[in-house]
Amino acid sequence: MSEEARGITLNAREKYKCEIVVAVAGQPNVGKSTLFNTITGEISHVGNWPGVTVSTKIGTKDFRGHKICFVDLPGTYGISATSLEEIIAREYIVSGEPDVILILVDSTAPERTLYLPIQILELTRGNVIIALTKADLAHSYGIHINVEKLQDMLGVPIISISAIKGQGIRELLNKIIEMAKKKEIIQPLKIQYGGLEPFISEVESLIKKCKSIKNYNSRWIAVRLIEGDARLEDILKRECGDEILTKIKEIRESIKSTTGLDPSEIIAIKRFEFVDNVTKKTIVRVKRERTSRLEAFAEYLQKPVIGPILSLMLLFGIFMIIFSLNTGFPLNIVFRELGYSEIADLIEEYSISSMMEMLFGYLADLVRNSLSGVFPDWFVSLLADGIIAGVGAILTFFPLILMVFLFSSMLEDSGFAPRIAAGFHNLFAKFGFSGRAIYPMLVSIGCNVPGVMVSRAAIEDEERLEIIISTPFIPCQARLIVIIAFITAFFSSPFIQAAIMISLYLLGILLFLVSGLMIRLFIFRKKEPPEFLLELPPIHPPNAKVVWWNSWENSKHFLKKAGSIIFLLSIVSWFLLNFGPSGMVSDISESYGAYLGRILAVFFEPFGIPEENAWKIGFAVFFGFIAKEGLIEAIVMLQGGNLDISEALVALGISPLQAYVLLVFFTLYVPCLATVAAMYQESRSVKLVILGVIYMILIAYFLSLSLYLFGVLIFH
Numbered sequence: 001m002s003e004e005a006r007g008i009t010l011n012a013r014e015k016y017k018c019e020i021v022v023a024v025a026g027q028p029n030v031g032k033s034t035l036f037n038t039i040t041g042e043i044s045h046v047g048n049w050p051g052v053t054v055s056t057k058i059g060t061k062d063f064r065g066h067k068i069c070f071v072d073l074p075g076t077y078g079i080s081a082t083s084l085e086e087i088i089a090r091e092y093i094v095s096g097e098p099d100v101i102l103i104l105v106d107s108t109a110p111e112r113t114l115y116l117p118i119q120i121l122e123l124t125r126g127n128v129i130i131a132l133t134k135a136d137l138a139h140s141y142g143i144h145i146n147v148e149k150l151q152d153m154l155g156v157p158i159i160s161i162s163a164i165k166g167q168g169i170r171e172l173l174n175k176i177i178e179m180a181k182k183k184e185i186i187q188p189l190k191i192q193y194g195g196l197e198p199f200i201s202e203v204e205s206l207i208k209k210c211k212s213i214k215n216y217n218s219r220w221i222a223v224r225l226i227e228g229d230a231r232l233e234d235i236l237k238r239e240c241g242d243e244i245l246t247k248i249k250e251i252r253e254s255i256k257s258t259t260g261l262d263p264s265e266i267i268a269i270k271r272f273e274f275v276d277n278v279t280k281k282t283i284v285r286v287k288r289e290r291t292s293r294l295e296a297f298a299e300y301l302q303k304p305v306i307g308p309i310l311s312l313m314l315l316f317g318i319f320m321i322i323f324s325l326n327t328g329f330p331l332n333i334v335f336r337e338l339g340y341s342e343i344a345d346l347i348e349e350y351s352i353s354s355m356m357e358m359l360f361g362y363l364a365d366l367v368r369n370s371l372s373g374v375f376p377d378w379f380v381s382l383l384a385d386g387i388i389a390g391v392g393a394i395l396t397f398f399p400l401i402l403m404v405f406l407f408s409s410m411l412e413d414s415g416f417a418p419r420i421a422a423g424f425h426n427l428f429a430k431f432g433f434s435g436r437a438i439y440p441m442l443v444s445i446g447c448n449v450p451g452v453m454v455s456r457a458a459i460e461d462e463e464r465l466e467i468i469i470s471t472p473f474i475p476c477q478a479r480l481i482v483i484i485a486f487i488t489a490f491f492s493s494p495f496i497q498a499a500i501m502i503s504l505y506l507l508g509i510l511l512f513l514v515s516g517l518m519i520r521l522f523i524f525r526k527k528e529p530p531e532f533l534l535e536l537p538p539i540h541p542p543n544a545k546v547v548w549w550n551s552w553e554n555s556k557h558f559l560k561k562a563g564s565i566i567f568l569l570s571i572v573s574w575f576l577l578n579f580g581p582s583g584m585v586s587d588i589s590e591s592y593g594a595y596l597g598r599i600l601a602v603f604f605e606p607f608g609i610p611e612e613n614a615w616k617i618g619f620a621v622f623f624g625f626i627a628k629e630g631l632i633e634a635i636v637m638l639q640g641g642n643l644d645i646s647e648a649l650v651a652l653g654i655s656p657l658q659a660y661v662l663l664v665f666f667t668l669y670v671p672c673l674a675t676v677a678a679m680y681q682e683s684r685s686v687k688l689v690i691l692g693v694i695y696m697i698l699i700a701y702f703l704s705l706s707l708y709l710f711g712v713l714i715f716h
Contacts, residue, residue, distance in 0.1 A: 018069035026104030028075035031133035081231035107138035121189035135160035210240030323446040360392030390570030404450040409550040429529035432520035444474035478628035489646040565677035668700035
């Protein structure tokens with residue numbers, strides 16, 4: 001094969017000792033130079049492509065122990081080889097030298113700049129990544145792109161970036177390394193060309209006889225030859241002779257006489273129709289209209305004093321609606337304190353989570369009653385108490401997560417979210433966070449699972465990991481149940497009860513803030529807070545379609561990833577609670593879980609807890625890891641199940657001081673199994689999750705023990 005047929009090469013790997021070579025393609029003015037300079041820092045090498053006067057730039061980047069070469073291809077509107085720049089771009093792509101082809105699309109003009117990647121994807125998509133540039137400007141232009149849907153339709157990874165603000169750059173580099181290592185073979189994009197399909201198949205069968213041009217996929221060559229690609233015609237003639245080319249030209253003329261149109265026109269129309277179909281399904285443009293009342297309210301959010309107060313009121317109002325619908329909290333407490341216990345009971349009974357718990361409880365009873373006596377007891381229990389309970393746990397969390405993302409998306413799309421974040425930035429910056437950390441912190445008061453998931457609001461990777469590790473310290477609604485049970489049982493004064501509850505929430509919030517700062521200073525070794533480069537887009541009513549896109553795409557990952565972890569761990573937990581050394585047990589105190597509780601009992605001896613009850617607390621700690629409210633249930637079960645909650649707690653034989661320090665430990669150690677699953681889903685790091693869990697347990701243990709020893713010193 002001739003040098004021309006093999007494609008233009010630069011030998012970048014050998015010249016610059018690069019482990020990974022990336023070809024960067026894009027139309028003029030899509031932000032290619034900005035991205036190139038942002039990643040490489042400066043242009044490392046400038047020269048000409050082999051044999052031509054067109055210049056080239058090659059930059060290098062060291063990332064995660066890999067040296068990556070970025071080859072800046074000439075800016076082109078296509079790869080039809082109608083110009084020298086297009087020839088260079090196309091020949092280099094098929095040369096085999098690039099490990100990854102990075103194609104840039106302008107987020108502010110996606111319909112126009114998608115044409116080039118569509119052409120390249122018809123040629124190859126096995127090692128292609130698409131980067132949506134200028135992502136920071138798209139929202140202010142009223143442009144919303146459903147990245148996940150676009151990714152599904154094109155079949156390649158797509159990442160939103162802003163080279164100027166550094167947004168998405170780390171994610172892009174990670175994806176480049178991942179793609180370079182995979183070297184996955186993916187079939188090129190196949191656009192249906194209607195009436196031309198029989199002719200394409202005929203040409204494809206002809207060129208398959210000519211094995212000298214196997215660098216290109218046969219369908220793409222067939223389409224290009226029907227379009228009249230002079231470059232390919234020359235290669236075909238030189239490598240395979242005149243006979244095949246003559247037949248192809250006859251086919252092209254046949255198409256002209258049959259349709260009355262040049263084949264290239266038909267193909268271009270079909271390609272644009274494909275782009276149009278893709279953009280209609282993945283892009284929404286919101287017309288900007290003045291909304292004076294919303295804009296007036298947005299202006300107040302930006303004022304130094306009243307802004308944060310109004311923001312807190314708005315966010316608390318939103319989250320109160322979300323959690324009241326899902327769990328009844330905090331409306332149930334409000335009505336009960338006002339003396340309307342019947343209303344509080346109705347709110348609790350008909351909340352979404354309560355009804356789902358009833359549904360899965362009914363299903364578990366149905367399975368238990370239907371299969372008992374037919375199948376072994378262990379199998380019936382596995383289905384009823386393990387699998388149905390595991391699926392129920394996943395689905396019970398899902399409405400809450402979906403609603404959190406619905407309201408978050410509404411705030412983001414309307415333009416209010418950036419203004420709220422800006423109002424809190426100065427305070428949070430003192431603790432190593434940006435103003436965006438206000439969302440996960442407040443969401444976590446209701447539930448830590450969506451709180452961890454909302455860490456996606458952070459632009460900087462380090463801040464996101466700070467949020468993932470620190471957020472679980474915030475006392476959630478499930479831990480509130482434990483707090484209320486303990487303070488009701490051990491403290492009679494309403495003043496002391498309120499003081500203890502407030503102290504636990506303040507302690508959790510303080511640990512959230514301080515942990516973020518410590519992680520930033522000592523783990524990431526950064527003294528400066530996260531950058532808060534934030535454009536304030538125009539205020540407008542949220543678009544329902546965009547809100548649903550964002551909410552569903554964010555929420556469904558919980559079902560796919562965190563859900564599978566919760567499901568598996570639920571079965572493990574079922575085994576530990578239902579089996580012991582002698583096999584399946586009817587008495588929970590003989591289970592492996594109880595044995596684990598006895599092992600954990602040694603850690604509670606320094607708290608002065610009677611030996612006969614220390615193991616029960618150890619077991620409750622283990623049970624509380626599955627679901628924090630289960631901690632109270634475990635204590636009641638171990639006391640025989642015939643006492644009410646307050647009586648069961650008092651039967652532990654602990655003092656008010658011991659009750660308080662245990663509450664500190666229960667509030668701060670690992671929230672629940674679902675939170676751990678969410679931490680893994682968001683970080684994708686087993687090591688980080690294990691370290692995070694150990695960190696939470698150590699902080700909870702040593703802080704509660706220190707408080708106990710201090711209390712003993714003061715009161716005795």
